[in-house]
Amino acid sequence: MTAQPLPLEQPGPRADGVLKYARIGELTLENGQVLPDVTLAYETWGQLNETADNVILVLHALTGDTHVSRGVVTEEMDDAARVAASHEGWWAGIVGPGCVIDTNRYFVLAPNMLGGCYGSTGPSSPAPDGKPYGSRFPQITIRDSVAAERILLDQLGIRSLRYVIGASLGGARSIEWAATYPELVEGCAVVASGHSATGDQLAWAQTQNLAIRSDPAWAGGDYYGSEGPVAGLGIARRIAHTTYRSAPELNYRFGRQPQGEEKPLADFNASRGRYEVESYLDHQAEKFVHRFDANSYLAINEALMTHDVTRGRGTLKQTLGRTHCNWLIAYVDTDRLFFPSESMIIAAEAPGNVEAHAIRSPCGHDGFLIETDQVEALLRRAFAEQDERLARSVGYLMAGA
Amino acid sequence: MTAQPLPLEQPGPRADGVLKYARIGELTLENGQVLPDVTLAYETWGQLNETADNVILVLHALTGDTHVSRGVVTEEMDDAARVAASHEGWWAGIVGPGCVIDTNRYFVLAPNMLGGCYGSTGPSSPAPDGKPYGSRFPQITIRDSVAAERILLDQLGIRSLRYVIGASLGGARSIEWAATYPELVEGCAVVASGHSATGDQLAWAQTQNLAIRSDPAWAGGDYYGSEGPVAGLGIARRIAHTTYRSAPELNYRFGRQPQGEEKPLADFNASRGRYEVESYLDHQAEKFVHRFDANSYLAINEALMTHDVTRGRGTLKQTLGRTHCNWLIAYVDTDRLFFPSESMIIAAEAPGNVEAHAIRSPCGHDGFLIETDQVEALLRRAFAEQDERLARSVGYLMAGA
Structure with a gap:
């Protein structure tokens, strides 16, 4: 950023x-x-x-x-x-x-x-x-x-x-x-x-803001010149985006379908495949962090x-x-x-x-x-x-x- | 932990x-x-x-x-x-x-x-x-x-x-x-x-899990012997806790009252006082991170x-x-x-x-x-x-x- x-x-x-x-x-x-x-x-x-x-x-x-x-x-x-x-x-x-x-x-x-x-x-x-x-x-x-x-x-x-x-x-x-x-x-x-x-x-806003400020890459707000708090901003966006959509819509669109050929059931959670709704939120976060400044989000x-x-x-x-x-x-x-x-x-x-x-x-x-x-x-x-x-x-x- | x-x-x-x-x-x-x-x-x-x-x-x-x-x-x-x-x-x-x-x-x-x-x-x-x-x-x-x-x-x-x-x-x-x-x-x-x-x-679960795993103190899950991902676990708890309570209850109990003598309106957001609902979530997170293991939360x-x-x-x-x-x-x-x-x-x-x-x-x-x-x-x-x-x-x- x-x-x-x-x-x-x-x-x-x-x-x-x-x-x-x-x-x-x-x-x-x-x-x-x-x-x-x-x-x-x-x-x-x-x-x-x-x-x-x-x-x-x-x-x-x-x-x-x-x-x-x-x-x-x-x-x-x-x-x-x-x-x-x-x-x-x-x-x-x-x-x-x-x-x-x-x-x-x-x-x-x-x-x-x-x-x-x-x-x-x-x-x-x-x-x-x-x-x-x-x-x-x-x-x-x-x-x-x-x-x-x-x-x-x-x-x-x-x-x-x-x-x-x-x-x-x-x-x-x-x-x-x-x-x-x-x-x-x-x-x-x-x-x-x-x-x-x-x-x-x-309540929702506090948690989003905290996700950004808890990312060490936020650096107290003075991260310009580096990548900035991409992870924290992505978490904030996921929380916000979920509140922007209704539960019935998420259930109807995605339910608990796996994403493509990915396998959510696996040996270890860290290496498991994603559910479709997770991929959707990943995509929302990914798009967002490249278009929005984390400090502007906070402001x-x-x-x-x-x-x-x-x-x-x-x-x-x-x-x-x-x-x-x-x-x-x-x-x-x-x-x-x-x-x-x-x-x-x-x-x-x-x-x-x-x-x-x-x-x-x-x-x-x-x-x-x-x-x-x-x-x-x-x-x-x-x-x-x-x-x-x-x-x-x-x-x-x-x-x- | x-x-x-x-x-x-x-x-x-x-x-x-x-x-x-x-x-x-x-x-x-x-x-x-x-x-x-x-x-x-x-x-x-x-x-x-x-x-x-x-x-x-x-x-x-x-x-x-x-x-x-x-x-x-x-x-x-x-x-x-x-x-x-x-x-x-x-x-x-x-x-x-x-x-x-x-x-x-x-x-x-x-x-x-x-x-x-x-x-x-x-x-x-x-x-x-x-x-x-x-x-x-x-x-x-x-x-x-x-x-x-x-x-x-x-x-x-x-x-x-x-x-x-x-x-x-x-x-x-x-x-x-x-x-x-x-x-x-x-x-x-x-x-x-x-x-x-x-x-x-x-959707809610993914974001909570990500908050924990994005905390550098999670260390890929091998944090025992150190404090562990306290910040990430606290964010996860805040998200979860907000979903556990109804909006009308949060509005009725806390509304937008400041916490005690704290002043949410301030010169800088980083140093502002909290709203009562923020203090409530802080308290929920604080209690929780001392009683629960982050990896068990994930599991x-x-x-x-x-x-x-x-x-x-x-x-x-x-x-x-x-x-x-x-x-x-x-x-x-x-x-x-x-x-x-x-x-x-x-x-x-x-x-x-x-x-x-x-x-x-x-x-x-x-x-x-x-x-x-x-x-x-x-x-x-x-x-x-x-x-x-x-x-x-x-x-x-x-x-x-």
């Missing part, structure tokens, strides 16, 4: 689905520490309209990135940009021309979370002394990332957000956006997420642990009572990490008649990534309701004039 | 709740390997009757031991035996004089599983060369442990089992007993368990992974169709490791009209240890049914004579 390079040159402004970088200056964190010269990486799709109010903010999950969807390959792009823009995104079919998040209509913005390893300032970024932060990277919270994103919006000239959309940790970010900047947020989608990290989520997982939209704001009803947005609350019915009841609680405490919608999936938490047809239908309905509400308020204003 | 000592001298035969040792000779394992000079440690309560048919076999869970309940302190006991017998057991109130498993009536036998670290031959035991087995300890299965226990029964002169009772991994052992020795088993209680390890259980967890009562026996219906016992099948309604449906499947496939009974608990899998009143009531009913059935069959025989 090497330190992340300094921001590249900017691609053109109409470069959809290609990483861009904004230097947003120093950021005072919730803990009072000042993080100097912060960079936020982001991707965009579509164009900001003249009134700067056609913006949809899409916030990624724990290990997600800014590449929500493909971009549009244009003449001006260099080869690297072409490759990046052509790459399938993690919410393919949701964002694009003619999609529910229609990039012919909306300007879509997807920032990498503060602390991340996909371009934003994080533990692998150079500190002022030119060396990676490593162990010197401060604790960041969901609110800190939202505050950084707020500055980015100003730099881009954005004046309001039609919808802030996030699932899982992205949902923690979106509800925090609505509560922190109610004057900017006109719609908020919180999918497969909660209003605060629960005791159960804290963002710890940020999720700090998540509590009510902190310093009274009850959840009081906290959400200050918002004025349309709400889209949805859960995956088989989710065993962010339980349906967490969405129901947000819906019950949000102002107005807000419903918690079910995404039906056999797959558990990851259903928000898998059941894109259902996500699309929910977003389509939510956008239509918002259009109607806006039309009514315009009609009311015109009637009153 | 030091190697386990050789078997001590035997206490008196009427020493209830005190560890005893049986040398059962060599054991040919399912994988064909021969384990020489095997010791099984066990405890007993009550006395074997003249017809040697008043026996109840109680089989412990993954990290359980033979001390199911207190013993009776007698004049002949030395001080060590007095202390051991006085110690509260893990199923206190279930086994004892006047309890549902009435030691005035039944002879209760609780063996430590093969591979364990509570007296039976396991990885920390001396191999023929006098050094601990360590990495040389073979793969053992649930069936191997049952086969060893069968030899112990012969040595003790036991001719039938009124009930074999186990929960969790103990339930895997009890269903395997019923399927392997149907001629001996008159009653079988399978509590919070399944007929085979599921894909989901394999028994791997044995659970091999669990499949149908292996080589056809379908589950065919497998259970060869049994003649009374069945007590029970699940904990909030169990997220051994799901209620697993008990329902056993009940559906067992011969006769077998019901899967609910143990109602907010606590998840560990409910079988916590809700002893409900366990007691279920056992009381099961024993009464068995008594009735035996009385009917005696009456039938007498009428025919």
